[in-house]
Amino acid sequence: MISSGDREKIDEVIEKYRDDPGPLISILQEVQNIIGYLPEEVLSYLSRKLKVPESKIWGVVTFYSQFYLEPRGKNTIKVCLGTACHVKGAGKILDRLKEILRIKEGETTKDLNFSLETVRCLGTCFLAPVIMVNKDYFGKLTPDRVEQIINQYRKD
Numbered sequence: 001m002i003s004s005g006d007r008e009k010i011d012e013v014i015e016k017y018r019d020d021p022g023p024l025i026s027i028l029q030e031v032q033n034i035i036g037y038l039p040e041e042v043l044s045y046l047s048r049k050l051k052v053p054e055s056k057i058w059g060v061v062t063f064y065s066q067f068y069l070e071p072r073g074k075n076t077i078k079v080c081l082g083t084a085c086h087v088k089g090a091g092k093i094l095d096r097l098k099e100i101l102r103i104k105e106g107e108t109t110k111d112l113n114f115s116l117e118t119v120r121c122l123g124t125c126f127l128a129p130v131i132m133v134n135k136d137y138f139g140k141l142t143p144d145r146v147e148q149i150i151n152q153y154r155k156d
Contacts, residue, residue, distance in 0.1 A: 002041055009034045010042070014049050024052065024060060028067060037068040073108045073115035075153045077101075078132040081118050084125035089142075093129050094118065096143040100150055113154065 002010070013030045017023035027046065032038050038061055047054040061067040079085075079094045098104060101114050108115040124130050127139025131149070138149050 002045060006035055006042075007045070010045065011049070014046075024050070024057070025064070028057075028061060032067060037071050039069070071108060071112055074113050075134055076115045076117060077150075078117045078119045078122065079105070080120075080122040080124070080128070080130045080132075082121035082125065082128075084128040085122075085130055088128040090129040092143050093131060093141050093146060096146045097131075097150070100147055114150070 010031055013027055013034070016030075017027055020026070027050070028038065031042060031046065035042060043057050043061065044054060046052070047057055061069065077097060079090060079097065081090050081094070094105070097116060101109055101116060103109055103114070103116055105116050105118045122130050122132055122137065124137055124139060127137065129141050130137060130139045131141060131146075132138070133149065133153055138145075141149075
């Protein structure tokens with residue numbers, strides 16, 4: 001169920017793009033920023049309000065990896081598995097994160113504090129192996145340093 005506060009914010013986003021041709025992706029991005037993900041009832045609501053077939057909206061959100069259909073953690077951890085990071089031990093970093101968080105890549109912790117993702121490159125090969133937590137980069141990692149970093153982002 002969409003809360004009345006979220007419905008108001010969604011309607012404001014729709015109104016903002018009222019005269020733009022093809023605003024679907026922008027609207028989806030802003031709505032996801034409001035709610036944190038795109039639940040089915042929000043996609044149905046957008047379909048009705050925008051007069052866009054629900055199948056088209058689903059096609060967009062399932063095609064682009066930036067959209068999430070499940071709740072996400074407050075903190076997103078991206079582990080680089082690119083060549084430089086792989087060679088320098090990214091697999092061990094990922095294994096340690098899975099152990100600490102008790103989740104696999106693509107999952108979110110039960111407390112909704114962390115989501116764990118893998119990426120092919122973060123563009124910081126000189127810091128390999130690298131993880132990114134939200135917008136913060138951490139490089140030249142060892143499995144032992146990972147827990148210290150995660151503790152900085154734990155809920156109080």
